[in-house]
């Protein structure tokens with residue numbers, strides 16, 4: 001009768017993980033309040049007439065064993081007789097061991113697939129490896145003149161690095177030289193963030209692209225030459241493998257979160273959809289209740305609890321307190337900036353480009369392609385057939401996701417679906433990838449606040465943190481919940497650690513804020529799993 005309750009804002013990876021962990025490890029009952037009607041937040045998968053589409057393809061990778069084991073308990077790894085496999089994410093790598101008795105994806109639905117990764121940069125109307133490799137092919141495509149300019153500008157940067165290194169532009173130039181930066185990084189990065197690279201903090205580069213430089217690329221090329229470069233996945237020298245693999249649920253990331261939601265309900269938790277949290281009631285430094293509005297009835301309901309978790313954007317959360325935070329704190333939270341995201345699903349019969357294989361007459365093998373072409377707004381292209389063949393209703397068609405990074409104030413955000421589809425089809429046709437007349441069907445998804453930005457007032461974020469951390473029973477977790485560029489695993493780890501803290505009676509939140517900063521640091525120092 002006196003069961004304690006945790007009220008959780010958001011049914012994304014962080015909110016659902018918190019609910020699941022509470023049910024599995026405590027006697028506390030979780031109630032998840034979700035404003036949309038979907039599970040998974042940004043990691044949802046939308047089913048459009050049997051064609052499934054993500055908000056950006058989501059690879060499942062974590063350096064944390066705890067997260068990897070958690071995922072594979074939910075969706076077991078597909079059967080394979082090839083022995084251990086290396087999976088990679090950016091410059092991180094780990095080995096997993098599929099068993100021959102795992103589920104067969106053709107027969108079972110609850111299954112995590114092991115997929116090959118191929119992603120390239122489309123630039124100068126040509127495909128380049130990603131990350132850029134120093135291959136003969138790259139040099140031929142760049143041409144003698146451009147290659148020479150790249151070499152000279154790199155030497156210049158190596159001899160005279162820009163100091164102090166404060167902006168992302170300086171970060172790139174110091175590692176690659178101005179010419180290489182302009183060719184391969186500038187346009188795509190500026191599309192993602194909507195501001196010039198000289199207005200983005202170098203911290204972003206340090207967090208996301210650390211370890212990548214002309215030297216690491218050169219070393220990689222040399223290693224390939226000396227080791228032969230054909231150690232396939234599961235073979236001894238997986239570090240040198242050319243084939244990268246990753247984990248992906250049979251029906252996309254949303255399948256993972258639907259599965260977790262099912263377990264939560266089965267174990268006695270509650271998930272309310274169409275339920276937007278608008279107000280936080282407090283008593284001193286304790287949160288007492290959340291007020292949420294039902295999107296169908298418009299009625300407001302109060303949810304009292306003992307613990308509270310928030311994955312809502314910090315900017316909105318800080319405005320929801322009954323007792324307004326101090327002026328300086330509001331100034332920082334109001335000034336936080338987000339980047340929004342549109343993805344256009346286009347179903348086509350075939351592409352105008354192929355990769356020389358029999359299937360490649362109409363379909364290339366890439367999972368996604370970075371579009372580094374400044375004459376189009378398109379930022380990235382997903383080919384969902386290659387994420388999982390089960391994402392596509394008719395295997396004779398190609399199911400594409402065209403990604404546009406934007407702000408809600410941009411014209412593009414407010415285009416009608418019809419005009420957005422016309423723009424997307426025209427752009428993809430303009431850069432030579434499809435024939436616009438070939439589009440069979442389409443859908444448009446808009447997702448706000450997909451990228452919490454490390455500019456705006458972010459430099460003063462510690463002021464927000466110091467204020468909210470004083471509410472002992474309130475836990476800010478996840479990506480927008482902490483205004484951190486967190487992937488699913490980091491978002492989940494913050495949820496798991498918040499539950500650890502509740503169990504251990506720890507009220508100091510320092511450990512939570514160190515996820516995705518200290519963790520990476522320690523793992524780089526040699527503790528990697």
Ligand SMILES: Cc1cc2nc3c(=O)[nH]c(=O)nc-3n(C[C@H](O)[C@H](O)[C@H](O)COP(=O)(O)OP(=O)(O)OC[C@H]3O[C@@H](n4cnc5c(N)ncnc54)[C@H](O)[C@@H]3O)c2cc1C
Pocket residue numbers: 009010011012013014015033034035036040041042043055056057058059060061275276277278311312313316341450451477478479480481486487488489491
């Ligand atoms: C393009 C793109 C590609 C990505 N690729 C990868 C990848 O390959 N691998 C990976 O691991 N991660 C990837 N990520 C990151 C991943 O999407 C996030 O880390 C993860 O979804 C964050 O989980 P979360 O629960 O913190 O937040 P969210 O996913 O944002 O979920 C928050 C939930 O809270 C709800 N909510 C917000 N405010 C309220 C409110 N007031 N009341 C009620 N509900 C509310 C929202 O509707 C949402 O459902 C990618 C992200 C993007 C944008």
